[in-house]
Every structure is written in C-alpha cells, then in structure tokens.
Amino acid sequence: xxxxxxxxxxxxxxxxxxxGVPADRRRAIVVGASSGIGRALVRRLxxxxxxxxxxxxxxxxxxxxxxxxxxxxxxxxxxMIVRAHDVVNTGEVPELFAELVxxxxxxxxxxxxxxxxxxxxxxxxDTEKDLTMLSVNVGGCIAWCNPAATLFTTQRFGTIxxxxxxxxDRGRKGNPVYGTTKAAMNTYLEALRNRLSEVGAHVTTxxxxxxxxxxxxxxxxxxxxxxxxxxxxxxxxxxxxxVNTKYVPWKWRVVGTVIRSIPSAIFRHLNV
Amino acid sequence: xxxxxxxxxxxxxxxxxxxGHHGRVLRPRSVEExxxxxxxxxxxxxxxxxxxxxxxxxxxxxxRDGLVLEITGLDRLLDFDESTxxxxxxxxxxIADLWRAIVPRGYWPRVVSGTMFPTLxxxxxxxxxxxxxxxxxxxxxxxxxxxxxxxxxxxxxxxxSQNPELFHAAIGGFGMLGxxxxxxxxxxxxxxxxxxxxxxxxxxxxxxxxxxxAHTATSDYLVGWVDCFARGDALGRGLIHDxxxxxxGEDRDPRATLTLRHQELPPNFxxxxxxxxxxxxxxxxxxxxxxxxxxxxxxxAGRLESMxxxxxxxxxxxxxxLDYVPNWKWAYGRDAERGLIQYQIFLPKETALATYTxxxxxxxxxxxxxxxxxxxxxxxDPFWLTHALDGWSFALDFxxxxxxxxxxxxxxxxxxxxxxxxxxxxxxxxxxxxxxxHVRRMFPADKLEAFxxxxxxxxxxxxxxxxxxxxxxxxxxxxxxxx
Numbered sequence: 001x002x003x004x005x006x007x008x009x010x011x012x013x014x015x016x017x018x019x020g021v022p023a024d025r026r027r028a029i030v031v032g033a034s035s036g037i038g039r040a041l042v043r044r045l046x047x048x049x050x051x052x053x054x055x056x057x058x059x060x061x062x063x064x065x066x067x068x069x070x071x072x073x074x075x076x077x078x079x080m081i082v083r084a085h086d087v088v089n090t091g092e093v094p095e096l097f098a099e100l101v102x103x104x105x106x107x108x109x110x111x112x113x114x115x116x117x118x119x120x121x122x123x124x125x126d127t128e129k130d131l132t133m134l135s136v137n138v139g140g141c142i143a144w145c146n147p148a149a150t151l152f153t154t155q156r157f158g159t160i161x162x163x164x165x166x167x168x169d170r171g172r173k174g175n176p177v178y179g180t181t182k183a184a185m186n187t188y189l190e191a192l193r194n195r196l197s198e199v200g201a202h203v204t205t206x207x208x209x210x211x212x213x214x215x216x217x218x219x220x221x222x223x224x225x226x227x228x229x230x231x232x233x234x235x236x237x238x239x240x241x242x243v244n245t246k247y248v249p250w251k252w253r254v255v256g257t258v259i260r261s262i263p264s265a266i267f268r269h270l271n272v
Numbered sequence: 273x274x275x276x277x278x279x280x281x282x283x284x285x286x287x288x289x290x291x292g293h294h295g296r297v298l299r300p301r302s303v304e305e306x307x308x309x310x311x312x313x314x315x316x317x318x319x320x321x322x323x324x325x326x327x328x329x330x331x332x333x334x335x336r337d338g339l340v341l342e343i344t345g346l347d348r349l350l351d352f353d354e355s356t357x358x359x360x361x362x363x364x365x366x367i368a369d370l371w372r373a374i375v376p377r378g379y380w381p382r383v384v385s386g387t388m389f390p391t392l393x394x395x396x397x398x399x400x401x402x403x404x405x406x407x408x409x410x411x412x413x414x415x416x417x418x419x420x421x422x423x424x425x426x427x428x429x430x431x432x433s434q435n436p437e438l439f440h441a442a443i444g445g446f447g448m449l450g451x452x453x454x455x456x457x458x459x460x461x462x463x464x465x466x467x468x469x470x471x472x473x474x475x476x477x478x479x480x481x482x483x484x485x486a487h488t489a490t491s492d493y494l495v496g497w498v499d500c501f502a503r504g505d506a507l508g509r510g511l512i513h514d515x516x517x518x519x520x521g522e523d524r525d526p527r528a529t530l531t532l533r534h535q536e537l538p539p540n541f542x543x544x545x546x547x548x549x550x551x552x553x554x555x556x557x558x559x560x561x562x563x564x565x566x567x568x569x570x571x572x573a574g575r576l577e578s579m580x581x582x583x584x585x586x587x588x589x590x591x592x593x594l595d596y597v598p599n600w601k602w603a604y605g606r607d608a609e610r611g612l613i614q615y616q617i618f619l620p621k622e623t624a625l626a627t628y629t630x631x632x633x634x635x636x637x638x639x640x641x642x643x644x645x646x647x648x649x650x651x652x653d654p655f656w657l658t659h660a661l662d663g664w665s666f667a668l669d670f671x672x673x674x675x676x677x678x679x680x681x682x683x684x685x686x687x688x689x690x691x692x693x694x695x696x697x698x699x700x701x702x703x704x705x706x707x708x709x710h711v712r713r714m715f716p717a718d719k720l721e722a723f724x725x726x727x728x729x730x731x732x733x734x735x736x737x738x739x740x741x742x743x744x745x746x747x748x749x750x751x752x753x754x755x
Contacts, residue, residue: 150281
C-alpha cells in the first residue's frame with residue numbers, strides 16, 4: 001500500500017515523535033530559521049533525522065546553517081531544504097508552502113519563529129517600525145499557519161508551534177506594538193488550537209522569557225536567561241506532549257500568572 | 273499557481289477515508305475561473321480531477337497525478353419558479369442549500385441522497401438516486417438542462433433536445449466530460465413538511481423484497497435496513513421504512529411543518545449528548561462483536577417500532593439519515609487509510625434474491641460481514657453509464673484497515689464475479705474496487721463504447737482524470753481502436 005513517508009536510512013537514535021503521528025514521519029518547516037531560536041530548532045530537528053525546510057530572509061545564513069547541520073543530517077538520516085523568503089511577502093506563501101510540503105513528502109510540524117523587535121524609545125511612536133513588526137510577527141504567522149491549518153485539518157494530524165513571548169501577556173510601556181503582536185499571536189493560535197482539536201491536530205503557543213539571541217543582545221542582566229538550544233529543546237518537548245501554552249523556561253508561568261492578575265491601575269506604576 | 277483561481281494545498285480524501293493524497297485544490301468562483309482552471313492544468317501539463325462535496329465513498333474525486341477542481345465556490349441558487357418548482361442553480365450548490373431554499377415555498381427536491389452535502393454537480397456526475405428511485409428515477413431524470421465547461425474551455429448547454437448525447441453521457445459520466453456549472457432541475461410540490469412513515473420488520477430477505485414489490489405502486493419512498501450478521505433462516509432480516517407524501521389537507525398546518533426549524537435535525541441526542549462527539553461512542557462498537565450487537569439491538573428496536581402506528585417525520589429527518597451523527601465515519605478510525613468502503617451491488621430483479629443470498633453467505637464464510645446493509649428498489653433510466661436498472665441494490669459497508677485492505681479487495685473481487693455473472697452493476701459514487709474488466713462486463717458494450725468515444729472527442733488529451741478513471745477506465749480507453 002502507498003504511504004507518503006519519506007525514505008531514509010534506518011540509523012541513529014529514534015527520538016520520540018509527535019503524538020498521533022506515525023513513527024516514520026518527521027517532516028517539519030521552520031519559518032525564521034537563520035538565527036536564534038529558529039536556528040537552534042533546525043539544528044535539533046536535523047540531529048533527530050527530520051526532513052526539515054528552513055526559511056529565512058537571509059539566504060547566506062541558511063547556507064551556513066545547512067553546512068553546520070551537514071554531519072548531523074548524515075548521521076541521523078535527515079535532510080534539509082533551505083529557502084530565502086521574507087515573511088512580509090505573504091502572496092508567495094501558499095505556493096511556497098505547497099512546494100515545500102511536496103519536497104518534504106508531507107508535513108507533521110510547522111514552527112513559526114520569525115519576529116522582529118526594533119528598539120523603541122520611551123516616547124517614540126514610529127508607525128513604520130510598528131507596522132513592520134505587525135507584518136513580520138503577525139502577518140507572516142497568519143500567512144504560514146493558515147495553509148498549515150488547512151492541510152492539518154484535512155489530513156487530521158499535525159502540529160503548529162507559534163513562538164510568541166511573555167511580552168504578549170500585558171501592555172507594557174517599553175515596546176507597545178511588540179507586545180501587541182505577541183498578544184495577537186496568542187489569540188490567533190488559541191483559536192487555531194480550538195479549531196484543529198476537532199480533528200486531532202494540535203497547536204502549541206510558546207512564550208519564551210529571555211533567550212540568549214540577537215534580540216536580547218543589548219539587555220542588561222536579563223532574568224533567567226537560557227540558551228537558544230535549551231529553548232529549542234523545551235519547545236520541541238512541549239509540542240510533542242501537546243502542551244497548549246508553554247512558558248520557556250517554566251518559571252515564567254508563575255511570573256506570567258501574577259503579572260496578568262495585576263490591576264491596570266497598579267501595573268502602570270510598575271516596571272515589570 | 274495562478275492568482276486568479278483560489279487554490280490551497282490539502283489532503284484530498286475519499287469520503288470513506290480508504291484512500292487519499294496530498295495536492296492542490298482549485299476553487300473557482302465563476303465560469304471564467306473554471307475555464308481558467310483548464311488552462312492552468314494544460315500549462316502545468318497535468319490532469320484535472322473534479323470534486324463536489326467530496327462525498328463519494330471511494331476515489332471518484334481524487335486525482336493524485338494532478339490538480340483537483342472543487343466546484344463548491346459556484347453555489348448560488350439563481351432562480352426558483354414557485355409556480356412550476358423549477359430550480360436553476362450554479363452547479364456547486366449543495367443539496368442542503370437547495371432544500372433549505374425551497375422547503376418554505378412548498379417544494380422538496382425530487383431526488384436526494386442519504387446525505388445532504390453533495391453538490392448538484394457531483395450529484396449529476398454520479399447520477400445519484402434516493403430512496404424513491406423506483407418511483408421517480410435518478411437525479412438525471414429530474415434535470416432539465418445544464419451548462420458544462422468542456423476541456424476545450426468551451427461552455428455548452430445540453431438538454432434532452434439540445435446536445436442530447438452530451439446530456440445523457442455527462443449525467444452519470446463521473447466528471448470525465450466536463451465541469452457542470454449550471455443545472456436546471458424539477459422539484460416536487462409538497463403539501464406538508466412531513467411524510468407519513470411506516471416501519472415494518474421483516475424476518476428475511478424474501479419477505480423484505482415481497483413487501484417492496486407489493487408497495488412500489490403506492491409508496492413514495494421505500495428503504496430497507498438489513499442486519500448482515502443474521503444467518504440461516506434469518507438471513508436478510510431487517511427493517512423497512514415505507515413513506516408517503518401527505519395529500520392536501522392531511523397536514524392541518526403545513527406552514528408550521530414547511531419551515532427550516534421543523535426540518536432541521538436535532539443538535540443533541542437525548543437532549544444532552546452533543547452530536548459532534550457521538551462518533552466516539554460508536555467507535556467503541558466498531559469491531560465484529562460490537563457491530564453484531566449493535567445490529568441485533570437495532571433489529572429488536574425495529575421490531576418494537578414496527579408494532580407502532582405510522583408516524584409523521586420531517587422530510588429532512590427521513591431523507592438524511594447519514595447526517596444524524598456528524599463524522600460517524602470516524603468510528604472506523606481517524607488515521608489515513610483507515611475507514612470504510614461501500615460495496616453497493618445492483619442486480620436485475622430476476623437474479624437479485626438468489627445472488628444477494630449468495631453474497632451474504634460468502635461474506636459470512638469469509639469472515640467479512642458488512643457492518644451496515646441498505647436495500648433499495650430501482651428503475652432503469654436513459655443515461656449511458658447509469659447504475660440504475662429494473663431491480664435492486666444492496667449497499668454493504670466494510671471496514672478497511674491497512675492490514676485488511678488486500679484481503680478485503682480480494683473478497684470484493686470474488687463477490688464481483690458472482691454479481692457480474694448475475695447481470696449486476698456497481699456505482700461510482702460508492703465504488704473503490706472495480707477493475708477495467710468489471711467495467712467492460714457491467715455496461716452494455718454499445719453504451720460504454722459510445723461513452724469512451726465521446727470522452728476522446730471532447731477530451732483528446734485526457735485533461736479530465738481521476739484516480740477512479742485511471743483505476744477502472746483508462747486501460748479500456750487506451751485499447752479502443754482509434755476513430
């Protein structure tokens with residue numbers, strides 16, 4: 001009988017696969033793969049023998065990533081497709097998505113990691129910067145998750161992972177629109193999760209705290225900073241356990257719960 | 273992919289979940305976009321498979337070697353004449369939307385399937401029938417005229433007087449000649465939103481058939497359910513539902529019954545269990561022992577029901593039995609290529625009883641007992657590749673798993689020999705198993721040849737193709753002498 005699984009040699013350790021997904025199927029797309037958490041996710045997936053498509057704006061960074069993963073891919077029997085793609089070009093997504101899924105031989109997992117967070121001054125209101133954040137962080141997320149949701153609904157399996165942020169929990173003074181984009185992601189991903197649960201597919205929302213990446217490079221003494229690889233490890237684990245919303249690391253859940261319950265009249269005087 | 277025709281990348285699946293593939297689905301919203309879709313297929317050098325509501329049990333609307341055009345975007349009811357009951361609709365209109373539009377005006381579709389979600393285009397391509405096939409024929413008999421986009425992108429109108437060959441070939445032509453874009457059809461004047469339904473338990477198949485034959489002249493609908501697990505003297509035991517339209521005056525307040533509110537199926541079972549979760553309960557019984565139990569319980573419940581008086585039931589509730597439990601097919605499993613096939617056997621009246629008896633006996637000795645059996649009476653119609661004949665049909669649902677698949681197909685092929693020897697036929701809206709050899713033997717040779725010749729004429733490059741076409745027809749078309 002015909003199956004759509006990818007052919008690859010049987011070698012290396014067989015890490016756990018996504019729940020509800022046949023054991024021989026490990027095909028993933030990572031959007032926003034050239035740096036930070038996205039890059040770490042691709043490296044982990046490559047090490048686990050996935051067929052993985054890595055997308056980012058910078059093609060040269062992707063080529064470097066492919067080179068970095070070459071040994072892991074060979075050892076674990078995975079393969080990598082790289083594509084330079086700017087997520088603000090939403091019009092090209094449906095066809096690109098279709099091409100990638102065909103090349104991968106199907107799709108079990110999509111991770112949307114692309115995000116920008118330009119520095120915003122305390123009294124700065126720069127509409128251009130703000131709308132760029134909106135289109136990368138939210139527009140791109142919707143453009144990629146929508147076709148994935150369509151595919152996962154029709155095939156009745158698959159996992160969408162959206163990397164949001166603790167910044168979406170409240171409207172903070174620091175970067176109003178960055179927080180807005182993450183709050184929008186949270187609501188959008190929750191709605192997708194509720195839709196896809198009817199067919200057994202899953203959506204995981206990730207809320208990282210401070211992760212050691214270019215985005216946090218200028219910060220002074222960020223709290224509970226973890227490496228991008230640690231974050232990637234926890235993200236994949238949460239997706240496999242079908243967690244709904246995962247704070248990374250978990251300690252942020254406590255903080256997030258407290259922060260979300262602070263009355264607005266008090267919250268505006270705090271710097272948290 | 274062209275920006276002009278909406279498209280998405282999906283898992284495209286047989287309704288019975290027994291087959292499926294990933295691919296691009298085009299959803300045109302106008303005749304021009306349908307025409308553009310043919311251009312797109314040509315440009316890419318691939319075939320185009322046609323899909324309506326996706327309700328065919330098998331591979332009739334799959335096309336793993338190309339694109340799939342789904343007609344659901346053309347879904348407007350263009351016109352409904354309340355004096356004649358003639359509806360004129362874009363062909364992607366679903367039966368669900370047709371009956372909802374016309375019930376408040378005192379009409380009901382002349383022919384509907386057991387589920388309300390097929391489109392008119394899909395229903396016409398399959399020439400579907402209902403529980404009243406013996407009385408009013410197939411859907412094709414209710415169609416007056418249609419527009420069809422041929423693979424050349426030419427838009428053609430066909431009726432019994434205009435392009436009659438195309439009319440009789442495309443209806444029942446399983447989407448191999450063109451894309452229906454508009455269908456004009458007759459509907460039936462009704463004087464109540466209710467039918468009068470009588471339930472009759474029968475002890476065996478002969479008794480069921482005798483009841484049907486005695487009532488085809490007076491009943492409007494006849495359908496039999498069979499407990500396929502019963503054997504010996506009880507082989508074919510089941511329950512008949514016999515329904516008739518109400519005469520003017522019988523319903524004291526037709527305005528109340530001819531409403532959507534009265535017609536809609538209940539949202540919950542026993543008032544509490546949400547319908548959407550019911551399949552999980554059914555899943556617990558989805559094995560031989562469980563289904564033996566469920567069938568036996570249903571039969572005993574049917575015997576109780578048959579002791580009662582005739583009762584009234586809304587048209588929609590009577591017609592759309594398959595829609596009571598949404599996604600009931602998931603009881604068969606939700607993983608790809610787990611599901612069911614329906615094997616619907618059409619037999620002429622002369623050989624029906626003996627052949628169905630043999631079929632059921634063979635199912636028992638092979639240890640492959642259908643989980644559901646449904647019995648209907650049919651009449652012939654003039655469509656070239658029609659499944660309907662002066663006789664009977666018996667629809668059998670078999671469970672499919674990746675492990676059982678090969679053996680089940682073999683079983684069905686063995687049954688096919690029995691059926692074809694008895695002059696029987698199969699039906700493409702249901703079929704998953706027939707071979708080119710079966711096709712050659714089940715249709716009159718002149719009809720089949722004429723169909724293949726017309727296919728070659730209107731679609732010389734074989735742009736229109738489906739998994740079903742490649743499985744059951746392509747070798748026959750290839751071996752035809754060229755004109």
